[in-house]
Amino acid sequence: MTTETSNPTASVTLKDLQTENPRWCTACGDFGILMGMKRFMVDKKLSQITTVNVSGIGCSGRTPNYMNTYGAHTIHGRPITFATGLALTRPDLQVFIHSGDGDALSIGGNHLIHGVNKNFNCVFLMYDNELYALTKSQSSPTTRKGHATNTQPSGTFMDPLNAVRLVLGIGASFVASTADWMPDHLAKTLEAAYDHKGFSFVHISQRCPHFDPNNFAHKETNWFSFLTHEKGIAPDKRIADKAALTPHDPSNLQDAFRFAADDRRYFGLFYRDSNKPVYDQIMRDMVKNAKPKNRANILDKFGINDQA
Ligand SMILES: Cc1ncc(C[n+]2csc(CCOP(=O)(O)OP(=O)(O)O)c2C)c(N)n1
Ligand code: SF4
Numbered sequence: 001m002t003t004e005t006s007n008p009t010a011s012v013t014l015k016d017l018q019t020e021n022p023r024w025c026t027a028c029g030d031f032g033i034l035m036g037m038k039r040f041m042v043d044k045k046l047s048q049i050t051t052v053n054v055s056g057i058g059c060s061g062r063t064p065n066y067m068n069t070y071g072a073h074t075i076h077g078r079p080i081t082f083a084t085g086l087a088l089t090r091p092d093l094q095v096f097i098h099s100g101d102g103d104a105l106s107i108g109g110n111h112l113i114h115g116v117n118k119n120f121n122c123v124f125l126m127y128d129n130e131l132y133a134l135t136k137s138q139s140s141p142t143t144r145k146g147h148a149t150n151t152q153p154s155g156t157f158m159d160p161l162n163a164v165r166l167v168l169g170i171g172a173s174f175v176a177s178t179a180d181w182m183p184d185h186l187a188k189t190l191e192a193a194y195d196h197k198g199f200s201f202v203h204i205s206q207r208c209p210h211f212d213p214n215n216f217a218h219k220e221t222n223w224f225s226f227l228t229h230e231k232g233i234a235p236d237k238r239i240a241d242k243a244a245l246t247p248h249d250p251s252n253l254q255d256a257f258r259f260a261a262d263d264r265r266y267f268g269l270f271y272r273d274s275n276k277p278v279y280d281q282i283m284r285d286m287v288k289n290a291k292p293k294n295r296a297n298i299l300d301k302f303g304i305n306d307q308a
């Protein structure tokens, strides 16, 4: 999401970013994502006054309240609308979108399609706890088959929607995947997403111990692999020696689809295309290059001529 102006202030610290205590359940994965965001901002020396965190609604939607930056907790499924306006009019700002699996793929699915396709400049964090948490455990598009929720108490009967495959199919220019319990990998993923110009889609496996305590065996490493490449994202340093590593060139779209469809989960950079046109840049260039028009009597040509 590289922006057009350089950082105008001195380094930010973790303390500067501190706000009220988050109202999430104990051990919620959202704490890890919040910390990953803060660490990334400190490492990258981002400014509080040019960073905007935008969210929809959900437990995930609370993050902007807990970062001492500018922010907007918007409405369910609509953070992309708000963020598009910011990206169009304020290229000097760093725009981060925080959206849950329900927010991004159910009510906001249509907006996600067009946001990804337009490739406007932002980092999109999809918190995937595989259910609607704030509204107390309903099935979401990513709920795993067989998992019981309040809306499907005898077990969800559909296969989950694969968000990574979906956005690759739409033509995303940047697709990466990480997890809330890997702070080092999460921060590096955000850094790679930020360095990319365009819509950077970051899928985050997120624990919801309150409604789904057995999801994600976060202490084990035998169910996933890190995608590795010199131009990719380095594996999480705390567990790199225990986890499987899979070489993958992030310019190879066909392989990206193959890994996305695999039963095994992969963390790392699936795909990056630095040449895809960026919507807000195109729009700004259009405005800049537009020829001035004489606006006098401009409405007359739309009038109905009674004499004709
Ligand atoms: C227009 C509208 N419809 C429905 C709701 C109720 N609602 C609030 S959050 C939510 C689902 C949130 O799920 P997700 O996006 O996965 O976020 P999580 O809570 O899991 O982080 C729903 C249906 C709402 N607030 N607004
Ligand atoms: S309900 Fe789940 S996602 Fe929401 S705060 Fe609690 S643990 Fe986190």
Ligand SMILES: [Mg+2]
Pocket (backbone or CB within 6 Å): 058, 100, 101, 102, 127, 128, 129, 130, 131, 132, 133, 140
């Ligand atoms: Mg959710």
